[in-house]
Amino acid sequence: MRRRRSQQAFREKKEDAHRINHRIRVDEVRLVGDNVETDIYPIKKARELAEEQGLDLVEISPKANPPVCKIMDYKKFLYEQKKRDKALKAKATKVTIKEIRFGPNTDEHDYEFKKKHAEKFLQDGAKLKAYVFFKGRSIVYKDKGQILLLRLATDLEEYGKVEQMPKLEGKRMTMFIAPKKGK
Incomplete structure (x- = not known):
């Protein structure tokens, strides 16, 4: 039982490199992005704004004071990031x-x-x-x-x-x- 939990926790960490939605554990965040006014919001208000737009609240810079978050489609963001990484890998030349x-x-x-x-x-x-x-x-x-x-x-x-x-x-x-x- 214990082993299964640790594997599941590991899988979640590997899956989500950023904290999203309810995993963000701070009182207030600096919200940035195209569809919101850049300012410091209480976490509850930031989550509400993300829900209204049908998107995710993603913590971009957790070490900032307050942490910087952005409202975006997280799955789409991960997909585009994988695509970019794959393109960069393909461009890397192999020296023969x-x-x-x-x-x-x-x-x-x-x-x-x-x-x-x-x-x-x-x-x-x-x-x-x-x-x-x-x-x-x-x-x-x-x-x-x-x-x-x-x-x-x-x-x-x-x-x-x-x-x-x-x-x-x-x-x-x-x-x-x-x-x-x-x-």
Whole structure:
């Protein structure tokens, strides 16, 4: 029995982020809104005004002195707020990172082929992680790997900007390029 009550109380708290109508426990409130005159009203009068209009009295700012309330359709307000949150979430972009791998001795044709893919990735709005992988003793060609990545950065200058310069981490030399905003 006790557990059921606590779950029900939790559900009510989760459901109503604002105090409405008879849950507002103060003597007087500052009433704001389009359809009322902004002023300080006794709680009973504020509730009557809300009932006359067939709407809810919603506590907007409980920490103010006196608390600020507004007369509105609370369910409609919650619906529009959910809709706004959903739209904002949809607009938030997910960053995708595409990888391109080179060897320290990559020849010209392979380089051009991979550069074209890199251009396409940046134009599509994805970040690019280009890296040179050193196998075995090829680590002695660190300078070749760095030159290769810097050449790629200059070739892709019009599509993106370098976020991280070539950096050697273990057997990989990595560089990040972010797409330009205008593209």
